[in-house]
Amino acid sequence: MDRKIQDEKHLTGALVLAVFTAVLGSFQYGYGIGVINAPQEIIEKHYDRILRGDDVETLERSVNQNETEEEKLLPSVTTYWSLSVSIFSVGGMVSSFFVGWIADKLGRIKAMIVVNILSLIGALLMGLAPYGQAHALVIAGRLVTGLYCGLASGLVPMYVGEIAPTALRGALGTLHQLAIVTGILISQIIGLKFILGSEMLWPLLLALSGAPAILQIILLFFCPESPRFLYINQGKEEAAKRNLKKLRGQYDPSREMAEMKKEKDEAATEKKVSIIQLFKSPSYRQPLIVALMLHMSQQFSGINAIFYYSTSIFQKAGVGQPVYATIGVGVVNTIFTVVSVFLVEKAGRRPLILAGLGGMCICAVIMTIGLALQTQVPGISYMSMVAIFLFVVFFEIGPGPIPWFIVAELFSQGPRPAAMAVAGCLNWTCNFIIGMCFQYVANLCGPYVFIIFAALLLGFTLFTHFKVPETKGRSFEEIQAEFRKGRLSPRGGPKASTEMEYLGSSDA
Numbered sequence: 001m002d003r004k005i006q007d008e009k010h011l012t013g014a015l016v017l018a019v020f021t022a023v024l025g026s027f028q029y030g031y032g033i034g035v036i037n038a039p040q041e042i043i044e045k046h047y048d049r050i051l052r053g054d055d056v057e058t059l060e061r062s063v064n065q066n067e068t069e070e071e072k073l074l075p076s077v078t079t080y081w082s083l084s085v086s087i088f089s090v091g092g093m094v095s096s097f098f099v100g101w102i103a104d105k106l107g108r109i110k111a112m113i114v115v116n117i118l119s120l121i122g123a124l125l126m127g128l129a130p131y132g133q134a135h136a137l138v139i140a141g142r143l144v145t146g147l148y149c150g151l152a153s154g155l156v157p158m159y160v161g162e163i164a165p166t167a168l169r170g171a172l173g174t175l176h177q178l179a180i181v182t183g184i185l186i187s188q189i190i191g192l193k194f195i196l197g198s199e200m201l202w203p204l205l206l207a208l209s210g211a212p213a214i215l216q217i218i219l220l221f222f223c224p225e226s227p228r229f230l231y232i233n234q235g236k237e238e239a240a241k242r243n244l245k246k247l248r249g250q251y252d253p254s255r256e257m258a259e260m261k262k263e264k265d266e267a268a269t270e271k272k273v274s275i276i277q278l279f280k281s282p283s284y285r286q287p288l289i290v291a292l293m294l295h296m297s298q299q300f301s302g303i304n305a306i307f308y309y310s311t312s313i314f315q316k317a318g319v320g321q322p323v324y325a326t327i328g329v330g331v332v333n334t335i336f337t338v339v340s341v342f343l344v345e346k347a348g349r350r351p352l353i354l355a356g357l358g359g360m361c362i363c364a365v366i367m368t369i370g371l372a373l374q375t376q377v378p379g380i381s382y383m384s385m386v387a388i389f390l391f392v393v394f395f396e397i398g399p400g401p402i403p404w405f406i407v408a409e410l411f412s413q414g415p416r417p418a419a420m421a422v423a424g425c426l427n428w429t430c431n432f433i434i435g436m437c438f439q440y441v442a443n444l445c446g447p448y449v450f451i452i453f454a455a456l457l458l459g460f461t462l463f464t465h466f467k468v469p470e471t472k473g474r475s476f477e478e479i480q481a482e483f484r485k486g487r488l489s490p491r492g493g494p495k496a497s498t499e500m501e502y503l504g505s506s507d508a
Contacts, residue, residue, distance in 0.1 A: 023176060090146060190205065228260055361461060363390050
């Protein structure tokens with residue numbers, strides 16, 4: 001058995017290429033989240049000049065003069081800026097419903113190629129912003145990019161999960177989240193003023209989101225289609241075997257083919273559940289509530305307020321060089337995403353979510369104290385900065401990565417696509433609400449804005465303690481049986497041979 005697991009952990013060139021190519025889509029998603037942060041002040045001033053009716057010569061003159069005097073921006077600039085940030089989530093919210101349809105209609109590879117057209121269109125619109133109504137073109141470009149990211153955030157984990165060996169499925173699956181946070185970090189670094197975050201180059205900074213799309217389109221022509229899609233969805237057994245051998249090398253694929261046959265037989269006996277049926281059926285109510293609350297906790301924790309507006313938050317905290325502090329957040333975010341790969345299989349899902357939400361709640365309180373007392377207590381702004389870093393750490397050890405894959409553990413093959421579509425849509429909707437409203441709420445509440453998130457985090461922590469089960473080491477049948485009885489224990493049950501267990505048992 002140990003020998004078989006070691007064989008399955010073998011990485012072939014074809015598998016590495018396929019996974020790398022796929023997560024380029026996740027990288028674009030992360031780039032879209034982070035790129036709008038660093039050049040906020042410059043883009044807002046550009047919006048203001050456009051809205052005031054300044055002509056091109058006036059704009060160029062103001063850039064060349066490098067004006068240092070503070071201008072009071074028009075009130076509408078805040079609205080257009082908030083929309084520029086949040087419209088990205090609207091696109092993702094809408095397109096997330098169509099992930100399953102386009103993946104089954106075109107196949108995983110062709111679907112990823114086609115949706116990249118949206119990424120290129122969005123990049124082009126943002127790159128042309130200086131040559132038209134900048135606010136309108138940036139908003140349109142962010143919307144189209146969001147449409148792409150909503151589809152990519154479903155297609156990438158789907159493809160990687162289907163081509164990965166069982167023993168590596170958990171590890172390779174986390175590369176989706178790792179690529180997202182890497183995209184955020186890269187966008188923050190090249191968004192520095194002396195690189196691409198200047199008044200002349202910010203359109204190029206936004207347009208560079210299309211560069212990974214071009215690379216991905218080229219590389220996808222060399223990647224094999226998902227064997228699971230070919231066999232289970234299309235019944236092409238020989239084609240599935242060929243692609244499986246290409247992905248596995250010398251490893252005998254007969255066991256995986258047998259697993260796919262069993263999955264195909266189960267899919268034939270279990271009817272697909274629509275979104276309406278999902279909400280109507282009492283048997284799905286408890287797991288659906290758990291899934292949706294976990295996705296709400298991920299977004300309403302306030303993490304994207306940090307990602308979208310960390311530069312301005314650090315400025316208000318009195319931190320010198322706030323852009324570099326923002327990059328530090330990205331570095332910490334990336335490091336602890338890697339750490340979470342190992343923690344989630346050692347500690348389990350529920351303890352990490354509880355620790356993460358509770359830790360974020362405490363950090364939100366500390367941030368509030370630091371922001372409120374920054375004028376009275378010298379140096380306390382650095383306490384706020386440390387709290388922000390710890391806030392990100394606690395997010396990535398649990399509330400960040402776990403909601404995405406725990407939904408699949410709570411639902412079987414029939415209701416799973418509908419459940420993931422609803423959870424994804426809710427995630428994007430909450431993301432939009434934070435992106436659109438945070439700036440207004442921050443202006444209204446001042447230094448006490450994070451008390452709101454602290455209260456929400458306390459509520460999510462209590463919900464997790466009383467309602468969220470431990471799914472590590474439990475089969476789907478065990479979880480569903482306990483849900484039906486209405487007495488699901490928060491502790492893990494008997495150990496089951498699930499794909500997630502291989503990583504956890506590798507050191508045993």
